[in-house]
Amino acid sequence: MGTAAGLRSAGRTWAPGSRGISYLGIAAVTWAAVTRLEVGAWTYHYSDQGDYTWEQARNYCQTFFTDLVAIQNKQEIEYLNESLPFHGRYYWIGIRKLGGIWTWVGTRKALTKEAENWAAGEPNNRRSNQDCVEIYIKRQRESGKWNDEPCNRRKKALCYRASCQPFPCSQRGECVETIGSYRCECYPGFRGPECEDVVRCAKLEPRGARMNCSHPFGDFSYNSTCTFECQEGFERRGAGMLRCLPSQQWSAETPTCTAIACPVLSAPDRGELNCSHHHGDFTFGSTCAFSCQMGFVLIGPESRECTATGTWTGDSPHCEATACPVLGAPDRGKLNCSHPHGNFAFGSTCTFSCQTGFALMGPESRECTATGTWAGDSPRCEAITCPVLSAPDQGELNCSHPHGNFAFGSTCAFSCQTGFVLMGPESRECTAMGTWTGDSPRCEAIACPVLSTPDRGKLNCSHLHGDFTFGSTCAFSCQAGFVLMGLESRECTATGTWTGNSPRCEAIACPALSAPVRGKLNCSHPHGNFAFGSTCAFSCQMGFALMGPESRECTATGTWTGDAPRCEAIACPVLSAPDRGELNCSHLHGDFTFGSTCAFSCQTGFVLMGPESRECAATGTWTRDSPHCEAIKCSALATPKMGQTACSHLHGDFAFGSTCSFSCQMGFVLMGPESRKCTAMGTWTGDAPQCKAVSCPVLDAPSRGQMNCSHMHGNFTYNSMCTFSCEEGFVRVGAEVLWCVATGNWTGHPPACAEDAAPFLKQVLAYSSGTALAVAGIVLSGTLIALLAKRLSNREEKKKLLNPTSDLGSPGIFTNAAYDANL
Known part of the structure; x- marks a missing residue:
């Protein structure tokens, strides 16, 4: 495996039949003798004389070989476990934790889950710095497994020498190590054992387009690129550049050049279109000629051409109808025209009509012809005649x-x-x-209006020239109990009117009545307001009662029956203020009567429970229920932890006026107010107090010793206990255990650890007299004697501090014997 290829788990195969073992010394190695496990072109190497840290081991492998070994399959592990000799500190391999991730250092690739070969319970990172990996070779348990170790430990270096040489696979693929050989994994676009062959694509032969190609690996082969252009007036359909892909396919279809299209033209309204197309309908080079129908004339260019920019030359022409002279309506007439092709143009039709009372003389309509003239002559309007009239008789x-x-x-x-x-x-x-x-x-x-008899009266007339005509006279009278108001007689005059006004009969009147205060009046008047026969009923507004007659009647003498009634307000029960409260009333119609309103309020620290006001209703009862005053509540107070609470309640538990005082148990001090009071706002004065444990001075472990403390209420606070001990070879001088007591002091001073000089020294420490200390000073060093002298001179003081009757600690904890033992 070379540095260019790296370590790849997919490329490591196993060929057990090709392996063998040979031992070979390397004179050039100056660090240590080297042993090599060799299999064909792939070899393992390890140092058989030197042990190194992980960094030294990797430097060693990279200096003389390729790198620390990368192990990727079980067969390799089995082979190494069988072939390598046992070494008590085992062997380093090429895995290390980088950025918290286990990584193959040769390739900087993360260790995959399926490639893991950890021993049981590993990696455990026991001391938080186990970032390197060793392999157990010939271990009694879990032989061949991995374990995480600190990188500064010293172990054997397990190396490998790669088979891939510089620039393998024609530099067109990745060299993958195999046991005994290597193979080439070709990059996309290449093939063959050494990736020497290049993938080829079909030769491109575009139609109508200019092509320009570059071929880095041969004509129309992998990574060849071709660009395409079109002539003026044509545009490309498809990609502007094609690339030969590893799949032997081009990155897109071969583009073509098509003529640039212009918008489709249409014949003008009432016109025709005649086009010639060289490269396709309405494309570059197309020419279109325009013409109009009979009666229309072309306005605009007679032809247009599609240019290379995809636009037409000139503007769109249109056909306009031939115009006729404008027509006017005839005198006393109207004109109504329809213009299908423009005002007073070819095809326009005008109809004629006359105003009401006139008749049309001539054609009813005229039409504009293709020659620009109107058909027919102009019509006119003449008035319609009626029969001749004559005057009436007289x-x-x-x-x-x-x-x-x-x-x-x-x-x-x-x-x-x-x-x-x-x-x-x-x-x-x-x-x-x-x-x-x-x-x-x-x-x-001439006639006068017919007269009628007045209501409750009589009419007596005489007619000279006919009923109720000029000269007629009429006399008027009234029935018993009514009086005539007006003339006793009237006469019909030559103007057709009667002399005087119409008389009437009116009933005798009584004095007008009015409604009582806070009351109503409802009257019936058969013969007039407050006249004979009128009856008036009385009632009171809601909340008032009528005192007197409910109705009165107007008599024939012009007087009313009965006396005038009155309205009095209805009364409600008298109200009183609530306990701890006040009452404030307003009375519209008398004390505690209809309309009276009473408002309720409470003293400071009390809240009104119920309605804030009550009103006297028309039924003589008060609206809503009676309210009462309750003390304002505060939230219930909690007793502080390690403390006590004592409360007094004037107006109810935790209500206005309640006072609570606070205290703490022994060993605790109150932090905050000693008492709190519930205010009229329903809140407590001050903040909630706390009981905080009394603190003692912080203790430190003695030199050459240890201190172990337990804290019940916080570090170095009341009831904290610290136990002291010394390292091996040192003896404790002072108390073994100290307690933090309620006064904020420790039960004694911290002990010291002194070097254990000899059994003779122990005997000296057992003495308490000055003479014994002087004898021991012969054999002790000056420093230790001084320390012992100081400790023993303070013996009486320490007894006082540790005495069970001392006020610094709890009685009965220490005895004099315990004190001697602590010294």
């Missing part, structure tokens, strides 16, 4: 004739002599139908 006739005597539009007025009145129309008009409006009038004597 009357006169006066006429006006705008369009001729007694013709359409003539008007005749009629009048009568004095003493006569015209019966019929005062005038008549000659209509468009040749008839007069209305009937013929006549003159008759």
Whole structure:
């Protein structure tokens, strides 16, 4: 395997019959003697005298061979396990963790799941730096398996020498190592054992297009490219460039050149189109000629040509109809024309009609011909005539004739002599139908309007010239109980009117009544407002009661029965303020009566439960239920952890006015307010307190010793316990166990670790007198003697600190014997 090819699992095959083992020393190697396992062109190598770190092993393999070995199948593993000698530290192989991924270093490719050969429980990365891989050779268990190891460990280097030489496979493929040989995997577009043959595509022969090709590997072969162009007036259909693909197919179909198309032309309206096409319908070079039908003239170019840009020369022509002179309507007439091809142009037809009362004289229609002239002569309108009229008997006739005597539009007025009145129309008009409006009038004597008897009265008339005509006289009177209002008689005059005004009979009147305050009045008046026979009923508005008669009647004497009633407001029960609250009322019609409104409110710290106001209803009852005042609630308080809470409640549990005080257990201190009070806002004063464990000074392990601590309430806080020990060869001087007590102090001072000098020293440490210490000083070094002297001089102080009656610790934990042992 060469560096150009790399390591590829797919290319490694197995040929067990071709393998053999030979041992060969290499004089050029200066690091160590080398042993080689050789199989044809593929060889394994390992160092049999030197052990290296993983980096040294790879440097060794890359210097003298190709690289650390890459193992890809079980047969290879079995062969290596059988052939290589056992080595207690085993062999490095070419796998390493790079960026957290196990990678074949020769190819920088990730190790696939199917290629893994880990031993049971591996890789375990036991110390978080096992980034290199070894292979177990001839191991009692899991022989041939892999294990992750720290890269600085020293092991044998297991190398390989590649079979592929520089620039194999004609540089047109990838050289793949096999056991005993290699093979070429050709790049796309090449084939043959050494990738020496190139794939060929069919020769291109475009029609109507110019082709320009480049052939890097031979005419019309792999990666050959051809570009195509078309002549002016033609456009390419298909790809502008084709490439020969590894599949022996071109990247697209061979393009063609087609004439550029112009928009399809159509014949103008009322015209014709005649075209000649050289390269296809309406394409480059096509020519089209235009003409018009009879009665139409061509406006615009007579022909157009399709250019190389796909546009036509000139503008689109059109056919316009031949024009005739403009026609006008006849006097007293109308003109209505239809213009299929333009105003007053060929094919236009105009019809003539006359105004109401006039008749058409001449042709009813004319048409514009292809020569630009109108068919027929111009018509005219003449007025229609009516029969001649005459004046009525005892009357006169006066006429006006705008369009001729007694013709359409003539008007005749009629009048009568004095003493006569015209019966019929005062005038008549000659209509468009040749008839007069209305009937013929006549003159008759003047009449007055017929008189009628007044209501509750009588009428007596005398007629000289006919019923109710000029000279008639009528007398009026009233029934008992009514009085005549107006003239007692009237006369019909020459003007057809009666003298005076019409009299009437009116009933006797009573004084007008009015509704009581807050009440209503409903009256019936058969003979007039508040007159004889009128009856009035009384009622009160909602919420008021009537005091007096419900109705009164107007008598014949002009007086009312009964006395005037009144309306009084309905009363409700008297209200009182709620406990811990106030009452504020407004009274519209009297205390606690209909319309009274009472508003309720509560004292500070209390909230109104129920309606804010009540109103006295028309039924004499109050709206809604009675409210009450309740103390504002605060949220229930929780007891702090390792603490106690004591509360007092004035108006209910955790309500306005409640006060809670807080305290902590021994060994804990209160963080926050000592008490909180529920305010009128329903919130507690202050923040929630906490009980925090008392802290002791942080302890450190003694030099040449260890410290092991347990913390119940936080690091180095109340009830924390620390146990001390010394390394082998050192002896503890001081207490073995320290507790953090409620005062924030430890039960003693941290111990020290002193070097164990000799059994004689242990005897010296057992003494407590100054004489024994002086004798021991003969054989101890000055530094150790000084330490012991200092420790023993503080003996009494330490006894006091560790004494069970001391206020620094809990009673009964230490004894004097325990103190001596700790020293």
